[in-house]
Amino acid sequence: MNDKVIINDLTFYYGNNSAVKNVNIRVQENSVLALIGPSGCGKSTLIRCINRMNDIIPATRTEGDILIDGGSIYADKYNVSDLRRRVGMVFQKSNPFPKSVFENIAYGLKINGIKNKYDIETRVEKSLKGAALWDEVKDRLDDSALGLSGGQQQRLCIARTIAIEPEIILMDEPASALDPISTQKIEELIQDLKAKYTIIIVTHNMQQAARISDFTAFMYMGNLIEINNTEAIFTKPGLEMTENYVTGKFG
Amino acid sequence: MKHLNRKIIYDIILSKFFFIVGLSCLIILFIIMLFLFIEGIPVLNHVSLTDFIFGTSWYPTSDHARFGILPLISASAAVTLLASLLAVPFSLAIAIYLSELAGNLIREIIKPVIEIIASIPSVIIGFFGMVVVAPFLQNNFDLDTGLNLFNAALMLAFMAVPTIASICEDAISSVPASLKEASYALGANRWQTIYHITVPAALSGIWTAIILGISRVIGETMVVLMVAGGAAIIPLSIFDPVRPLTSNIAAEMAEAAVGGPHYRALFAIGIILFIITFIFNIIADYLSGKYKFKEG
Ligand SMILES: Nc1ncnc2c1ncn2[C@@H]1O[C@H](COP(=O)(O)OP(=O)(O)O)[C@@H](O)[C@H]1O
Numbered sequence: 001m002n003d004k005v006i007i008n009d010l011t012f013y014y015g016n017n018s019a020v021k022n023v024n025i026r027v028q029e030n031s032v033l034a035l036i037g038p039s040g041c042g043k044s045t046l047i048r049c050i051n052r053m054n055d056i057i058p059a060t061r062t063e064g065d066i067l068i069d070g071g072s073i074y075a076d077k078y079n080v081s082d083l084r085r086r087v088g089m090v091f092q093k094s095n096p097f098p099k100s101v102f103e104n105i106a107y108g109l110k111i112n113g114i115k116n117k118y119d120i121e122t123r124v125e126k127s128l129k130g131a132a133l134w135d136e137v138k139d140r141l142d143d144s145a146l147g148l149s150g151g152q153q154q155r156l157c158i159a160r161t162i163a164i165e166p167e168i169i170l171m172d173e174p175a176s177a178l179d180p181i182s183t184q185k186i187e188e189l190i191q192d193l194k195a196k197y198t199i200i201i202v203t204h205n206m207q208q209a210a211r212i213s214d215f216t217a218f219m220y221m222g223n224l225i226e227i228n229n230t231e232a233i234f235t236k237p238g239l240e241m242t243e244n245y246v247t248g249k250f251g
Numbered sequence: 252m253k254h255l256n257r258k259i260i261y262d263i264i265l266s267k268f269f270f271i272v273g274l275s276c277l278i279i280l281f282i283i284m285l286f287l288f289i290e291g292i293p294v295l296n297h298v299s300l301t302d303f304i305f306g307t308s309w310y311p312t313s314d315h316a317r318f319g320i321l322p323l324i325s326a327s328a329a330v331t332l333l334a335s336l337l338a339v340p341f342s343l344a345i346a347i348y349l350s351e352l353a354g355n356l357i358r359e360i361i362k363p364v365i366e367i368i369a370s371i372p373s374v375i376i377g378f379f380g381m382v383v384v385a386p387f388l389q390n391n392f393d394l395d396t397g398l399n400l401f402n403a404a405l406m407l408a409f410m411a412v413p414t415i416a417s418i419c420e421d422a423i424s425s426v427p428a429s430l431k432e433a434s435y436a437l438g439a440n441r442w443q444t445i446y447h448i449t450v451p452a453a454l455s456g457i458w459t460a461i462i463l464g465i466s467r468v469i470g471e472t473m474v475v476l477m478v479a480g481g482a483a484i485i486p487l488s489i490f491d492p493v494r495p496l497t498s499n500i501a502a503e504m505a506e507a508a509v510g511g512p513h514y515r516a517l518f519a520i521g522i523i524l525f526i527i528t529f530i531f532n533i534i535a536d537y538l539s540g541k542y543k544f545k546e547g
């Protein structure tokens with residue numbers, strides 16, 4: 001399998017503080033990589049580098065490189081909007097727009113140049129089905145998305161992301177604010193999405209990482225401590241520190 | 252125990268105090284209204300309600316006095332509308348610039364400047380309109396007088412911009428960053444995000460700002476008294492001199508015989524103004540009540 005994302009010696013600074021330090025990661029195409037580590041260790045910062053979301057924060061600096069399909073996303077000519085179309089993102093707190101369910105998804109399509117009403121309708125339906133939300137909302141597409149439950153809102157955000165057909169999906173603790181049933185739905189969804197997308201997910205839930213990911217990377221204080229296939233990380237970690245973390249001895 | 256009792260007593264005294272203050276506001280408002288209505292309603296002994304509101308001649312002091320205030324109402328409406336058309340886009344642009352585009356330094360400079368503009372006494376703005384804007388208009392547009400509807404609207408817009416801009420800026424700034432990030436994450440650029448996400452999310456706050464700005468424009472007296480030109484005619488051009496409701500009261504109250512028809516008519520105009528601003532405030536209240544942002 002080929003490497004979809006290659007993170008090369010990446011260091012990221014907020015002002016003078018580096019939150020990510022010399023990180024090297026390769027992510028295989030159509031795999032799920034889980035990022036684990038205690039809070040504040042730089043997981044969010046790292047995935048936000050992959051769609052250059054950190055660009056909008058002033059006084060930040062990046063060293064090293066990230067390649068997608070072999071091309072540097074920091075190359076001078078690289079268009080950030082194009083990058084974000086290829087690399088979708090689902091946030092920790094569900095953040096639907098204060099618009100209708102339909103418009104929440106149609107917005108991303110419209111700004112990406114899809115104008116035809118029929119195309120938009122088909123893709124809205126397709127992505128809602130893809131996010132396992134269609135049956136629950138098909139009769140209330142014109143209602144405000146803010147009226148949906150927390151779990152439904154988060155799946156709507158996933159639908160919105162897959163509607164523009166990205167290649168990679170970044171998820172930052174997408175289920176951390178959800179009840180167990182909604183969490184399970186999201187986890188099942190991630191399993192389905194793997195067939196089409198490369199997924200990088202931040203989670204603080206060890207069982208979740210073990211259940212859904214193919215590879216797991218453990219970070220600590222901005223450093224990548226260990227990365228391996230998930231089974232190895234959870235059954236025979238290479239370092240004692242990793243073992244202590246995944247068994248809950250610290251974190 | 253003793254300590255607790257004391258706290259409770261303080262509590263009761265304080266809440267009574269604020270209750271009385273609140274109540275006295277209501278009572279004063281009621282007295283003003285009562286006064287306005289007692290003094291104004293008897294105008295109906297001299298002119299019918301329809302002739303009063305829809306009459307096109309305002310000759311309050313002639314032997315055959317006419318009390319039709321349509322010219323005054325239309326002057327107020329025209330001045331307000333034109334001032335809003337000038338002020339709203341400009342205010343919105345300032346608000347968007349300050350909340351979404353400007354750096355911290357520029358924002359810290361411009362915001363106090365806007366507050367200073369808001370605190371300029373209206374008589375000074377009127378003075379500026381008379382001495383600077385009027386001659387400019389008169390010379391450049393070849394007019395009989397530069398004291399006209401357009402001049403008044405321009406000065407009123409200048410007064411309304413700080414109010415509208417700063418409330419809009421608050422509304423736009425309070426749109427959660429998470430919504431903007433969601434938009435950027437879909438590949439939207441800054442302008443698409445502002446236009447499709449940030450401004451619509453702040454819309455009820457923006458409406459509140461506009462309504463409050465407009466009610467300030469309607470109620471403003473000094474500026475229109477000084478620069479609107481004062482002719483009680485229904486305006487047909489934006490360069491016609493006009494006589495809005497407020498300036499009419501201010502200009503004529505001193506010369507109207509107490510208790511006479513003219514005096515009654517001026518109070519009745521006050522009632523009309525009161526009702527208009529009251530309605531605008533209710534609308535603003537309703538909109539700002541709706542403006543409770545629900546975060547996901
Ligand atoms: N916008 C920011 N400005 C400055 N420092 C930040 C910012 N966001 C995060 N940090 C710092 O960077 C470090 C890593 O944060 P983060 O990536 O959010 O960690 P995690 O997602 O693993 O909890 C923390 O020390 C945090 O305080």
Ligand SMILES: [Mg+2]
Binds near residue numbers: 043045
């Ligand atoms: Mg985080």
